[in-house]
Amino acid sequence: MRLPPFHRYRRFSQIAAVFVLGMIVGGVVYNSIYHMAYNVLWMTNQDLRIEIEQYKSDIQTLKKYNNTSTVIREIKVRTEATTAKEGKAAIDPVTSKEVLRKLAADLEPMRGRSMFEIDSDGKLARLLLDSKIYLVREKEYTVSIRTMLVMEGVLQIWVEISPYKHS
Structure with missing residues (x-):
């Protein structure tokens, strides 16, 4: 049995290898673009x-x-922009939204309360919710209430979310 000399097919094998490598790189690029669009x-x-x-x-x-017209009809919870400080990573928007959703659920009993009694309710909410720990995506985050404002039946609360540090 004779084997044909390989040097005749060297150029063809190089072109085939470049073509297969191009297919692999193209597949990786397409997949990364697809996953980026899906993530958005x-x-x-x-x-x-x-x-x-x-x-x-x-x-x-x-x-x-x-x-x-004198009751809290709507509760809006907003987060203050937290930047990465002291080696901390900034919190991703999905985690932030999930923490805000859980916080809004905790504030739900304030809905329907009189705006004129907000001083006692605000103190109670601040005592109960300030530095409360929320578990999102198997990580713990703490919430600090910065500002509470009631105007025209809307209770607006600005909070700061940060990763929880174990002592």
Whole structure:
């Protein structure tokens, strides 16, 4: 049995190897672009789901308290922009939204309360929720309430979210 000399097919094997390598690199690039676009879509979907839940609860409350103007009808929780400080990584938006959703659920009993009694309710909320630990994606985060403001039936709360440090 004779084997043909390999040097005749060297050029063909080099071209075939470059073609296969190009297919692999192209597949990797396409897959990374696909996953990046899917990640953006998923994050947008999570944001929209949280907004829908908030709007549903706001609609129910507005229907319930539409004749009274001195009660808290809507609760808006916002996070202050936290930058990476002292070697801490900035919190990703999905985690931040999830912590805000859990915090809004804890603040739900304040809905329907009188705006004129917010001083005692605000102190109670600050005592209960300040430095509370929330578990999101198997990591612990603590919340610090910075500002609470009531205006025209809307309770607005600004919080700062940071990773929890074990002592």
